[in-house]
Amino acid sequence: MKIEGEQGKSKKYGMVIDLDKCTGCGACMVACMAENNVPFKQDESDKRLSITWMRVYQLTNGKAFPDADICYLPRPCQHCEGMHEGHSPCVSVCPATATDYDAQTGIVSQIYTRCFGCRYCMAACPYHARHFNWWDPVWPEGMEKYLNPDVSVRMRGIVEKCGFCFSRYQKAMEKAHYEGRRELEELEYQTACTQACPAGAIVFGDLNNPQHRVHQLAQPDPRRRGRPGNPKAFRLLEELQTYPKVYYLSSREWVHKAGHKAELIKEAGAHH
Amino acid sequence: MFPFNFEWIWDMSHMVFMGGLWYALSILGLGITFCIVKAAMDTAKGKGGTHHH
Amino acid sequence: MDSALIPKGVKRCPIWQFALGLGIVGAVLLWGVYAMLLCWFKGLNQTNMNDYYGFALWIWADLAVIALGGGAFFTGLLRYVIGKDELKNIINYAVLIGFICYSSALLILAIDIGQPLRGWFIFWHANVHSMLTEVAFCLSCYFGVLTIEYLPLVLENRQLDKVPFVHNLTHTMHEHMAIFAATGAFLSFFHQGSLGGVAGVLFGRPFAYREHLFIWPWTFFLFTWSAAAFGPCFTLLVTRITERIAGKKLVKDNVVQLLAKISGWMMFTYIIAKILDTAYWAFTTAPSLGFTLKDFYGTNGFYNYGWLVAEIIVGGLIPALMLITPKIRANRGMLTLATVLAVIGVCLNRWVMVLQVMAAPVMTFDEWALYVPSWQEVATTILPVAYGVILIMISYRYLPIFPQEAELNPITPEDAEGVQASGDSEPVLATAQA
Numbered sequence: 001m002k003i004e005g006e007q008g009k010s011k012k013y014g015m016v017i018d019l020d021k022c023t024g025c026g027a028c029m030v031a032c033m034a035e036n037n038v039p040f041k042q043d044e045s046d047k048r049l050s051i052t053w054m055r056v057y058q059l060t061n062g063k064a065f066p067d068a069d070i071c072y073l074p075r076p077c078q079h080c081e082g083m084h085e086g087h088s089p090c091v092s093v094c095p096a097t098a099t100d101y102d103a104q105t106g107i108v109s110q111i112y113t114r115c116f117g118c119r120y121c122m123a124a125c126p127y128h129a130r131h132f133n134w135w136d137p138v139w140p141e142g143m144e145k146y147l148n149p150d151v152s153v154r155m156r157g158i159v160e161k162c163g164f165c166f167s168r169y170q171k172a173m174e175k176a177h178y179e180g181r182r183e184l185e186e187l188e189y190q191t192a193c194t195q196a197c198p199a200g201a202i203v204f205g206d207l208n209n210p211q212h213r214v215h216q217l218a219q220p221d222p223r224r225r226g227r228p229g230n231p232k233a234f235r236l237l238e239e240l241q242t243y244p245k246v247y248y249l250s251s252r253e254w255v256h257k258a259g260h261k262a263e264l265i266k267e268a269g270a271h272h
Numbered sequence: 273m274f275p276f277n278f279e280w281i282w283d284m285s286h287m288v289f290m291g292g293l294w295y296a297l298s299i300l301g302l303g304i305t306f307c308i309v310k311a312a313m314d315t316a317k318g319k320g321g322t323h324h325h
Numbered sequence: 326m327d328s329a330l331i332p333k334g335v336k337r338c339p340i341w342q343f344a345l346g347l348g349i350v351g352a353v354l355l356w357g358v359y360a361m362l363l364c365w366f367k368g369l370n371q372t373n374m375n376d377y378y379g380f381a382l383w384i385w386a387d388l389a390v391i392a393l394g395g396g397a398f399f400t401g402l403l404r405y406v407i408g409k410d411e412l413k414n415i416i417n418y419a420v421l422i423g424f425i426c427y428s429s430a431l432l433i434l435a436i437d438i439g440q441p442l443r444g445w446f447i448f449w450h451a452n453v454h455s456m457l458t459e460v461a462f463c464l465s466c467y468f469g470v471l472t473i474e475y476l477p478l479v480l481e482n483r484q485l486d487k488v489p490f491v492h493n494l495t496h497t498m499h500e501h502m503a504i505f506a507a508t509g510a511f512l513s514f515f516h517q518g519s520l521g522g523v524a525g526v527l528f529g530r531p532f533a534y535r536e537h538l539f540i541w542p543w544t545f546f547l548f549t550w551s552a553a554a555f556g557p558c559f560t561l562l563v564t565r566i567t568e569r570i571a572g573k574k575l576v577k578d579n580v581v582q583l584l585a586k587i588s589g590w591m592m593f594t595y596i597i598a599k600i601l602d603t604a605y606w607a608f609t610t611a612p613s614l615g616f617t618l619k620d621f622y623g624t625n626g627f628y629n630y631g632w633l634v635a636e637i638i639v640g641g642l643i644p645a646l647m648l649i650t651p652k653i654r655a656n657r658g659m660l661t662l663a664t665v666l667a668v669i670g671v672c673l674n675r676w677v678m679v680l681q682v683m684a685a686p687v688m689t690f691d692e693w694a695l696y697v698p699s700w701q702e703v704a705t706t707i708l709p710v711a712y713g714v715i716l717i718m719i720s721y722r723y724l725p726i727f728p729q730e731a732e733l734n735p736i737t738p739e740d741a742e743g744v745q746a747s748g749d750s751e752p753v754l755a756t757a758q759a
Contacts (some may be wrong), residue, residue, distance in 0.1 A: 014421075016417060037383075037637065046375070047377050048375035048377050048378075048694065049375050049376065050376075057690055059690045061410040073690070076577075082465045083528075089527065089529035091456070092526070093455050093456065093457065093526065093527070094452055094455060094456055094459075095447045095451065095452055095455040095457040095458040095461060096446040096447050096449075096450045096451070096452065097450050097451070097452040098446070112499065112721050114446060115439075115440070115443075116438050116440045116441075116443035116444060116446045116447065117369075117439020117440045118437070118438050118439075118457060119380065119439070120455070120457050120523070121382075122376060122379035123380050123527065123530070123682065124527050124529055124530070124532060125381050125529060126529035126687035126688065127529075127687075127688065128376060128688075128691070129378065130376070130379075132369070132374075132379060132439065133439070134368065134369055134370040134374075134375075135368065135370050136368070152400060155440075156368045156369075157368060157369065157438075157439025158439055159439075167340075175583075186566060186727070213333055223537070225659075234417030236688065237687065237688065239614060239615050240528060240529055240531070240614055240615075240687075241528060242528070242529055257689075258689045258690055259549060259616040259689070260547065264614070264615050
């Protein structure tokens, strides 16, 4: 499905994260929280109650010194395309159409004012990329002045997740429209985590656009539902046919094995 | 739920799903209305009252 | 004091005894209501749910009571559509139990959602592709059917029945009950099924995911089937408990035996389908997604192979075989044991399809997540049980629930005066413990 019109050609925004470059510093997590007004509590020791749109996992190869190796894996929302476009695990189950797959950008959105908190999407997501607001957000005195005015804060009782900094996309499109353009330059729309990564491990852009670095790094094959052409690249749990738009790069075999089961990946036909 | 909701699409899924819903609701609504009306008419005719059901 | 409200020809316990029972169960109910208000006013942080356990105890309770309440639709189908006339002697109670189960399910859902005031969005902004939407629609509609089926029973109260219009309405509704029962069976087929579909469509969760037949995963059919099979067992079990507490027989043996036999054969066929489904999932579906049975049952202490055995053999195959064997079925004790095992079995199935789905890790670097519910979750789960006991107590006392009661328990002229002897207690404590 290709949509052209007011918004220009249909995009497929995605991310390539080089795991061999990631140092696990966590700058992406901090940048994400600041950009998106993600609430936090005084006690964040229980990670299953922490809202982390971007979460860095530590992976180990389980071997003893001197063969021990670790890898840090940043996990934003994978913005799954699903078996057919928009059949993401979460979008397909949301009973109130509160999470949506945008065919123009490929971004899986969350409509906070419509979500009524049934949490079915959280049950559906194998990446644990979705978080529930168990509490109302409370900002330390004075901090509310530092909130990002472009991003709405959320109330308790609803689900939220990474939206590839969608407000930045809207802002960039507004500027482009004002200047009489319909297309964005690659660097006009970048996520906060991408810009914050000191190692340059995160690259963001349009996977459909051969000029963009994400396309060059992942070399997605549109006839095989975006299977990466780059042998260094893989997608998390690709064997589940979620077809994420976040690609990971690593030259280490054990990291590939930790991320997906290549031998089980079904070759989707070119019916798309 | 209604065709005037903006997310409504006239596709097969909506027609089958919502068709089933409105069909079931109609049967229940009409059924209960019929029972009430018939009971009211019977009462007006003087049925009921003393004999044990 | 309330003898004018008690059905003719039956004996009830003294009002003080009844009030005492109501008070005890009422206290439990109030405890649940307090926890419910805490959840509504303070939010779901009152629970021990977390981002791994978006679905937890409540959703299990929801699925379990709906499966157990399946006795209402299936008995209704057998009685009104298929024409098993004897079942008219137990259908009232099946309807009442179903009504309690479904209203409880709706209440639990209203507590479970994060923004209860937006609950209507599921109807208004319906995503017709979501199994949960189908659940919400069919559940609400079927609750309407159960209300329609329960209403004539309420109207048959001795005093209400004296009003000519009410008497006529009851009569007309009874005459046309087949239409409502058939609609109820239609709705039940879809919501029981879609509750199974809730887990079965989760292609991101290999523990839950099942292959599809058309647009429905196999769990869709298994859930409908199991509700029809195990629901009547719950009806029989609650009837038995009520009889024990009331200290008298309320339903004739041939009725119980008929329902038990049908339930047994339904369970037997279901369990064959369930074993086939489990085998196909274990050896084909899950491996195609990168998982083996060992990953699900052999890598953590809590969810071990015992769960499979408990659900399928102890809570499925054994009670099914017991119920289809006439000799065992005819033995009151064995019959009760079979219904208890069956109820446990179907509850285990619902547990596994909710809680173990959440517990099992999918990403290789993820780990098993276990959870213990908070007291607020436990209290709000017990709340519907207390509510159910109270509704049964009131209905049993004032409504002609059991058509065979008067015949089975002829009363002496002194009893008929409305002065009740003590020693004949109400269904209070044992039902609460159940």
